Structure formats: structure tokens, C-alpha cells
Amino acid sequence: MGFGPKWLGWMWSCIFSAKFSILVNGVPAGFFPSSKGLRQGDPLSPYLFVMGMEFEPVENITDLKPECCACTPASSSLSEFGKLDGISGCKVLVSSEEKLLFDDFINIICSFDPDILIGWDIQGGSLGFLAERASHLGIGLLNKISRTPSETKTASRNFEIPEKRVADEMLPENLVDDSVLLEEAIIEDEWGRTHASGVHVGGRIVLNVWRLMRGEIKLNMYTAESVAEAVLRQKIPSIRNRVLTKWFSSGPGRARYRSIEYVIQRAKLNFEIMNQLDMINRTSELARVFGIDFFSVLSRGSQYHVESMFLRLAHTQNFLAISPGPQQVATQPAMECLPLVMEPESGFYADPVVVLDFQSLYPSMIIAYNLCYSTCLGKVAPSKADVLGVSIYSPDPHALHDLKDQILLTPNGVMYVPSKARKGVLPRLLEEILSTRIMVKKAMKKLVPSQQVLQRIFNARQLALKLIANVTYGYTAAGYSGRMPCAELADSIVQCGRRTLENAISLVNTHDKWKAKVIYGDTDSMFVLLKGRTVKESFQIGHEIASAVTAMNPNPVTLKMEKVYHPCFLLTKKRYVGYSYESPDQIEPTFDAKGIETVRRDTCGAVAKTMEQSLRLFFEHQDISKVKVYLQRQWRRILSGRVSLQDFVFAKEVRLGTYSSRASSLPPAAIVAIKAMRADPRAEPCYAERVPYVVIHGEPGARLVDLVVDPLDLLAIDSPYRLNDQYYINKQIIPALQRVFGLVGADLYQWFSEMPRPVREVYAKHKSHAPNPYRTRIDFYYLSKHCILCGELSPASAHICDKCSKDGTAVAAAVIGRTAKLERDIQHLAAICRHCGGGDWIVESGVKCTSLACSVFYERRKVQKDLQGLSSVATEAGFYPKCMVEWF
DNA sequence: AGCCTCCCCTAA
DNA sequence: TAAGTTAGGGGAGGCT
Numbered sequence: 001m002g003f004g005p006k007w008l009g010w011m012w013s014c015i016f017s018a019k020f021s022i023l024v025n026g027v028p029a030g031f032f033p034s035s036k037g038l039r040q041g042d043p044l045s046p047y048l049f050v051m052g053m054e055f056e057p058v059e060n061i062t063d064l065k066p067e068c069c070a071c072t073p074a075s076s077s078l079s080e081f082g083k084l085d086g087i088s089g090c091k092v093l094v095s096s097e098e099k100l101l102f103d104d105f106i107n108i109i110c111s112f113d114p115d116i117l118i119g120w121d122i123q124g125g126s127l128g129f130l131a132e133r134a135s136h137l138g139i140g141l142l143n144k145i146s147r148t149p150s151e152t153k154t155a156s157r158n159f160e161i162p163e164k165r166v167a168d169e170m171l172p173e174n175l176v177d178d179s180v181l182l183e184e185a186i187i188e189d190e191w192g193r194t195h196a197s198g199v200h201v202g203g204r205i206v207l208n209v210w211r212l213m214r215g216e217i218k219l220n221m222y223t224a225e226s227v228a229e230a231v232l233r234q235k236i237p238s239i240r241n242r243v244l245t246k247w248f249s250s251g252p253g254r255a256r257y258r259s260i261e262y263v264i265q266r267a268k269l270n271f272e273i274m275n276q277l278d279m280i281n282r283t284s285e286l287a288r289v290f291g292i293d294f295f296s297v298l299s300r301g302s303q304y305h306v307e308s309m310f311l312r313l314a315h316t317q318n319f320l321a322i323s324p325g326p327q328q329v330a331t332q333p334a335m336e337c338l339p340l341v342m343e344p345e346s347g348f349y350a351d352p353v354v355v356l357d358f359q360s361l362y363p364s365m366i367i368a369y370n371l372c373y374s375t376c377l378g379k380v381a382p383s384k385a386d387v388l389g390v391s392i393y394s395p396d397p398h399a400l401h402d403l404k405d406q407i408l409l410t411p412n413g414v415m416y417v418p419s420k421a422r423k424g425v426l427p428r429l430l431e432e433i434l435s436t437r438i439m440v441k442k443a444m445k446k447l448v449p450s451q452q453v454l455q456r457i458f459n460a461r462q463l464a465l466k467l468i469a470n471v472t473y474g475y476t477a478a479g480y481s482g483r484m485p486c487a488e489l490a491d492s493i494v495q496c497g498r499r500t501l502e503n504a505i506s507l508v509n510t511h512d513k514w515k516a517k518v519i520y521g522d523t524d525s526m527f528v529l530l531k532g533r534t535v536k537e538s539f540q541i542g543h544e545i546a547s548a549v550t551a552m553n554p555n556p557v558t559l560k561m562e563k564v565y566h567p568c569f570l571l572t573k574k575r576y577v578g579y580s581y582e583s584p585d586q587i588e589p590t591f592d593a594k595g596i597e598t599v600r601r602d603t604c605g606a607v608a609k610t611m612e613q614s615l616r617l618f619f620e621h622q623d624i625s626k627v628k629v630y631l632q633r634q635w636r637r638i639l640s641g642r643v644s645l646q647d648f649v650f651a652k653e654v655r656l657g658t659y660s661s662r663a664s665s666l667p668p669a670a671i672v673a674i675k676a677m678r679a680d681p682r683a684e685p686c687y688a689e690r691v692p693y694v695v696i697h698g699e700p701g702a703r704l705v706d707l708v709v710d711p712l713d714l715l716a717i718d719s720p721y722r723l724n725d726q727y728y729i730n731k732q733i734i735p736a737l738q739r740v741f742g743l744v745g746a747d748l749y750q751w752f753s754e755m756p757r758p759v760r761e762v763y764a765k766h767k768s769h770a771p772n773p774y775r776t777r778i779d780f781y782y783l784s785k786h787c788i789l790c791g792e793l794s795p796a797s798a799h800i801c802d803k804c805s806k807d808g809t810a811v812a813a814a815v816i817g818r819t820a821k822l823e824r825d826i827q828h829l830a831a832i833c834r835h836c837g838g839g840d841w842i843v844e845s846g847v848k849c850t851s852l853a854c855s856v857f858y859e860r861r862k863v864q865k866d867l868q869g870l871s872s873v874a875t876e877a878g879f880y881p882k883c884m885v886e887w888f
Numbered sequence: 889a890g891c892c893t894c895c896c897c898t899a900a
Numbered sequence: 901t902a903a904g905t906t907a908g909g910g911g912a913g914g915c916t
Contacts, residue, residue: 594899662893667894667896
């Protein structure tokens with residue numbers, strides 16, 4: 001069998017269980033029983049599984065010490081050191097054939113018996129892949145490494161992949177003819193695929209690090225490289241499987257050593273990331289707080305978390321929860337109340353704006369008004385008799401009569417028992433959560449710096465408590481999938497919150513002394529404009545407002561002065577931006593944006609950066625002409641290609657299999673993903689993976705979906721594509737900024753059209769009659785009709801104008817000088833790469849790192865292209881010997 | 889051009 | 901099988 005794309009991935013999984021690791025460190029001792037053979041703190045020691053390779057010693061790799069192995073693999077020999085291409089720090093097992101390799105793998109796992117297995121991409125690049133391959137060979141891998149192996153595993157033989165995630169017509173033949181027979185129910189369960197990893201090992205926890213990161217940190221892309229940079233502040237190279245395979249199959253020597261070292265680095269990365277984020281301890285803390293098992297914290301929803309706490313408390317009060325069927329849930333009355341979202345008066349505010357918000361508004365409402373399932377007496381005037389939430393209920397008339405003076409009536413017309421008569425379970429739960437959180441925070445402050453471990457645990461605990469308090473409302477309103485929703489109760493919470501906010505707003509608006517005006521509010525927040533006041537005065541008044549509003553509400557409702565904006569823009573509902581001061585002493589304001597392009601991940605860096613910079617300029621000088629100058633400079637840079645492609649990469653989540661079949665086209669990111677899968681079915685993105693793309697030039701009238709390509713395709717040295725600068729400026733940057741600066745009277749379309757055009761010309765019309773693709777590359781890069789030396793206009797066909805051409809020596813000198821400069825640039829960038837996690841070997845072997853997360857990568861490609869273009873032009877004109885560019 | 893649907897992402 | 905909620909803006913593309 002040949003080495004098709006599919007095999008590349010396999011190769012690496014095979015060699016070092018690629019990106020698959022056995023988690024030993026980080027599990028609290030004794031927390032998970034029976035980690036036999038392992039002690040906490042044992043060094044991580046990767047295992048290297050090698051099949052049928054003849055290993056030879058490598059020069060220069062010395063001082064290797066053999067390490068003894070904890071177990072004795074049945075089928076293969078532990079290789080002697082000195083014969084292993086100089087691989088150190090790991091144990092190497094050599095197997096003569098693939099099946100035996102799996103036997104070793106299974107033996108190692110079973111002898112270590114880990115509680116947790118982690119991998120970067122469990123489904124595609126790690127355990128799931130191994131399992132898939134194993135089943136080809138008739139090995140039930142997941143069953144064999146299970147703690148609860150089943151003997152009768154023949155039942156599920158021969159079942160096919162149950163679902164094709166993409167409609168057949170979108171894929172080429174070879175994607176759907178796959179005859180893989182899955183021996184175990186491994187990959188394709190929809191819920192598992194979309195929420196965890198879809199790979200289950202009995203008795204062990206399988207963690208999909210990629211997906212955990214997605215929930216943990218906010219990034220534009222979740223490649224291992226970008227996560228490593230964000231979490232570990234460590235740059236690591238990205239080497240494609242194709243290159244790794246080439247290195248590895250080059251036989252004993254440096255290249256093979258590099259490839260192995262690289263894969264080992266990837267495997268260790270998972271641990272470093274998990275440790276840095278303290279994932280295991282934090283998840284354990286959540287499990288403890290909620291009273292559920294470890295994996296349920298990660299795999300189950302917040303409904304389950306709330307319920308586990310709620311039910312335990314309910315039982316102590318002698319309550320049982322009702323358990324309505326799905327039909328009952330579906331037929332409960334619709335929710336009627338909406339939170340208050342004011343329509344802001346859009347505009348620029350040069351005066352201070354104070355932002356105040358209620359702390360945990362909904363939990364406060366539940367506590368303050370004793371709102372609970374167990375205290376609800378139903379509607380005052382029921383529209384449908386006896387219906388309450390999902391159940392039938394009508395209050396005992398005698399009880400109503402006895403309580404009639406004390407009954408709490410919420411603004412949506414629902415009655416509740418006062419807490420004197422009966423304290424609700426939800427209020428009790430939330431009170432405990434909030435007071436415990438305060439206790440934990442106090443305890444945290446008392447800790448001395450040396451108690452760092454405790455510090456982290458306490459912090460994790462208080463965050464867990466905050467989290468659970470905030471989703472309790474969601475539990476009562478869980479209409480779609482709810483186990484015990486109650487529309488009236490949820491409505492009461494919303495409406496009490498709304499009334500609380502409305503009262504606060506009208507207090508501020510009608511107060512004589514403050515002379516304040518509420519210009520925006522959303523659910524639990526108030527934006528108060530204080531005309532003509534300073535930031536200091538605004539803090540003063542803000543605190544007065546906060547105490548006055550807090551005082552007029554029942555405990556524990558608290559209005560908190562959050563910050564002062566000075567100045568700010570209010571754009572629309574849920575979109576605003578300003579220079580924020582969090583204390584009166586703060587000198588330098590912080591740039592604080594909500595909902596606009598600078599904080600969104602569906603725009604590219606170019607939009608976010610120009611917008612933030614323009615806003616900063618405007619906030620600082622309040623002079624629109626400065627913004628104009630800045631923007632015109634940026635546009636010129638873009639049009640003349642003096643920008644980094646990194647800022648023009650979009651990355652959006654792709655969910656193959658969820659797109660409506662009716663829609664004629666897929667979203668751009670999905671188009672790019674499908675294109676990649678056509679070349680390599682293993683390139684299928686994980687569910688909700690962020691797939692990068694860029695927009696290129698195309699035929700006039702082309703739709704966007706026809707103009708999107710993988711950034712690497714555009715970066716390729718011989719790429720025929722050109723960045724669609726017009727699209728980025730006209731469809732991305734200008735509309736976004738116009739929405740902001742239009743509010744102060746600017747017309748960015750006008751600014752753009754009156755801007756002097758840069759030197760390059762749009763080349764689209766030439767494209768169709770450029771027969772030789774090799775030629776187009778140079779032409780695309782040197783689109784200019786200007787002389788590359790003097791910049792004067794030259795005849796369309798020449799890159800060097802007549803005047804310059806006459807002086808051959810000067811041209812040669814200029815070309816050589818410029819070439820030398822570019823080569824120095826390349827050396828400089830190579831030096832930077834040498835400090836990257838990859839070390840010298842990346843640089844030695846030429847430019848192979850293709851990390852889209854690394855700005856140096858983009859820079860190198862640009863310089864390379866410049867050099868290539870320059871030398872091609874010069875060679876063509878006869879001024880430059882070809883051999884000087886050969887080393888690329 | 890206006891309206892609609894789908895899709896993505898964010899605020900709270 | 902399990903799945904917290906709603907409100908909201910904005911891009912793209914198709915239809916009338």
C-alpha cells in the first residue's frame with residue numbers, strides 16, 4: 001500500500017502515539033484510586049513505538065544513558081541505546097510488525113493503568129486514529145486498554161460509518177467509498193463528537209485537549225502552536241506531516257532525529273498546557289463543589305451541575321423534584337417577560353459616562369423575593385386554570401387566605417410565599433453559594449504566598465461558586481431541554497430584575513442634585529451621562545448613585561460602580577467602546593470595547609487593529625483629521641502590499657453536518673475545509689474547529705465563496721493568488737469604521753476615494769490571457785508598471801525602465817544591493833526562528849515551519865517572495881545570474 | 889431595493 | 901442518549 005495522505009497521519013501516530021500521552025502528573029494523589037505502579041511526581045517519560053525500522057547510531061549525539069523500563073513488553077525488544085538515532089529522554093520499543101506494535105502499546109497502557117488519557121485531537125490525530133487503524137488489523141484497541149474489557153465484542157463487527165457528515169455530492173469519490181469497518185463503537189456518535197471526543201475507554205477518562213482549550217481561552221485559532229503561545233508564552237514550530245514523513249523516511253541521521261524529536265515535543269506540550277492551566281485541579285474542585293464526578297464536570301451541561309446541587313439541598317428540606325416528561329416540558333406556557341435593553345442614543349460622548357451594574361442580579365432577585373419552585377403560589381389571575389410551569393397546581397384557598405397580607409406579588413403577576421412562612425430551596429441554595437464564596441475569598445486573602453497550591457484551589461472554588469450562581473436562572477428557564485423548567489418562575493426572576501433596573505434608572509433621571517441622564521442600560525447595567533463633570537467628580541457621583549440604589553432595594557441587591565468612560569462611543573444595543581477608568585486615581589485609561597469588531601472573532605486582524613488604533617487616536621485627540629491621515633496611510637499600505645498577511649486571515653468555526661441542505665452554498669470557512677478534505681480526507685476539521693481562510697482576487701462578479709482559499713495556498717511561493725485588497729478595504733474595514741466614525745460626521749468612502757492611488761494596478765483583466773502559470777507568479781508579484789529601480793513609469797512589458805536599462809552596471813549594482821538586503825532580512829528572520837521552540841534544526845533544514853500563529857512565518861514568506869520576484873525580473877532582464885537564487 | 893433566511897459571534 | 905436562557909448586530913446570498 002502506498003503512502004497516501006491518510007498514511008501520513010498514521011505514520012506519526014504509530015511512531016510516538018502521536019500527540020497522545022499518558023497523564024501521570026497532575027492527578028492529586030489518592031483522588032483517583034488505583035494508579036498502580038505510579039507515584040505522583042514520577043517523571044514523564046514518553047514511549048517511542050517504532051515499527052520495522054533499522055536504527056543506526058548518529059554521530060555527535062553522546063552522553064545517552066539507558067533508562068530501565070518499568071514493564072516488559074511481550075512482543076518486542078527494548079532497543080539498546082546508541083542505536084536509536086540518538087533519541088534521548090524516552091524509551092524506544094521496536095516492533096517487527098504493526099500488530100505487535102499495538103500489543104506493546106496496549107501492554108504499556110495496561111501496566112501503567114492511568115486514570116486519564118489526554119491527546120490534542122483525540123478523534124483525528126490521537127487515540128481515535130489509533131483505534132481506527134487497530135480495527136483495520138482486527139484489534140479492538142479501546143476495549144483492550146479498557147479497565148472493563150468485554151469478552152463478547154463480536155456483536156458489533158462489520159458495522160459501517162453510520163453517518164456522512166457532508167453531503168455526498170460535495171466530496172470526491174474517494175471520500176465516501178471508505179470501507180473502514182469499525183470494530184468498536186468508537187468515533188461516530190454525534191453527541192460525543194460535538195461535545196467531547198467521541199472516544200471512550202472504559203474506566204478511564206479521555207480528555208480532548210483541543211476542545212478543552214476551546215472552552216478555556218479565547219483565541220482566533222486553536223492550533224497547538226497558537227495555544228502554546230497563549231498559554232505557555234512559547235513559540236513552537238509547525239511542521240506538516242508531509243515534511244515529517246520525508247525527514248523520517250530519509251533513513252538514520254539528523255533528519256530522522258529531528259522528526260522524532262518534534263513529535264515528542266508535541267506530546268509533551270499537552271502536559272505543559274494542562275499543567276499551566278491547572279486543568280486537573282480546577283476540574284476536581286468543580287466536581288467537589290457540584291458534588292459530581294470528574295468527567296461530568298467537563299462533559300455534562302450546566303443544567304446537570306445546578307441540579308446536582310439543587311437536589312441535594314432540596315432533599316434536606318424534605319422536597320422531591322417533579323420529573324416531567326418531554327411532552328409536559330414542551331407544552332408549558334411560553335415565557336412572556338424580557339429583560340430591559342435600552343436603545344442607546346448612538347453617538348460620541350466627550351463627557352464622562354458612569355457605568356454601574358447590579359452584582360449577580362438574578363441570584364439577588366431569587367434571594368430577595370424568595371423566588372422558588374417551593375414558594376410559588378401561581379398566577380393571581382391564571383390565564384389557563386391550574387397550570388403552573390410544567391405541572392398542574394392551584395394553591396390551597398385557606399393557605400392563601402391566611403397569608404393574604406404577606407404574599408409577595410412579582411411584577412408578572414405571580415404570588416410567592418414570604419420567607420417567614422417558608423424559605424425557598426433556590427434562595428437558600430444561592431445564599432449559601434454567595435456566602436461560601438465570600439468566605440473562600442476571605443480565606444484566600446489570609447493565605448501566605450508560600451501556599452500557592454491552596455491559593456489556586458481556593459480560587460478555583462470561588463470561581464466555581466460564581467459560575468453556578470449565574471446559571472441557576474438558566475435552569476428555571478431551560479425550555480428546550482429542561483428537566484424542571486418553570487416559565488412563571490423564570491418570568492418572575494426576569495421581571496423583578498427588570499423592575500429593579502427601571503426603578504434605578506428613574507431614580508437617577510429624576511434626581512435633582514446629580515443632573516444625570518441614563519443613556520443606556522442592558523439587563524443589569526446603567527450608563528449614566530454626567531455632562532460637564534470631571535472623571536473624579538463622576539466617581540463621586542457614581543458612588544452616591546450606587547449607595548442610593550442599593551439602599552432602596554432589599555438585601556442582597558447591590559448596585560456597583562463599575563467604571564467611568566471618558567470619552568466613549570455608544571453604537572447600538574450591546575455595542576460600545578470607551579476609554580475606561582476603574583478608579584479615580586487611574587492615570588492612563590484602558591481601552592474597553594464591548595461587542596464591536598475589536599473583540600469579535602469573525603473579523604480579521606486588519607479590521608480589529610485599524611479600528612482600535614483609529615478609536616485610540618480619536619479618543620486621545622478628538623480630532624477626526626488625525627484618524628483620516630492614519631486610515632489613508634493604512635489603506636495605501638494595504639493596496640501596495642506592504643502588510644502582513646496574518647492580519648488578513650479570517651478564522652471561523654466550521655460545523656460540517658449541520659448546514660442546511662437547502663442552502664445553495666456553505667459558509668466560506670466550510671468551503672475551504674471541504675477543499676482541504678478533497679486533497680486529504682484526514683484534514684477534516686474537528687466539530688466547531690476554527691478554519692482559517694483569506695479572500696483573493698477573482699473574476700468580477702464572483703461570489704465571496706468563490707474567492708476564499710487556505711492562507712497557506714496564498715503563501716506558497718508559486719501561488720497564483722493575490723490578496724483581495726479591495727474586498728478587505730471596501731467590505732471589511734470601511735463599513736466597520738464607518739459605523740463608528742459616521743457618528744461624528746465622517747465619510748470614509750469619501751476619504752478612500754479621494755486618496756491618491758498607490759503605484760500598483762489591479763491585474764485581474766490580464767489574468768485570463770496569461771498562459772504560463774510560472775510567468776503569472778512573477779507578474780503577480782511585480783504588477784507595477786513602474787520601474788523597479790527608479791520608480792518611474794515604464795512600458796507595461798518592462799520592469800526596468802529605458803533610462804535605467806541604459807546603464808547596465810548601475811542596474812546590476814542596484815539589483816545586487818537590493819538582493820543582498822533581502823538576503824540579510826532572511827538571515828535575520830532565520831535567526832529569530834532559531835530561538836523558537838524548534839531550535840536550530842528547523843532553520844538548518846530550510847524554511848519548513850508553517851505556523852499560521854507566527855508572524856515571523858508570514859514575514860519570511862514575504863521576503864522570500866520579494867527576493868524571488870526581484871531575481872526573476874533581474875534574470876529576465878539579463879542582469880542577474882540565475883544560480884544566485886538556487887538555494888531556495 | 890427591500891425582505892427573508894442562514895450563519896457567526898457576542899452581551900448579559 | 902444530552903443539550904442553561906434571550907437579545908442583538910451584521911455579513912452573505914437568494915427571492916420578489
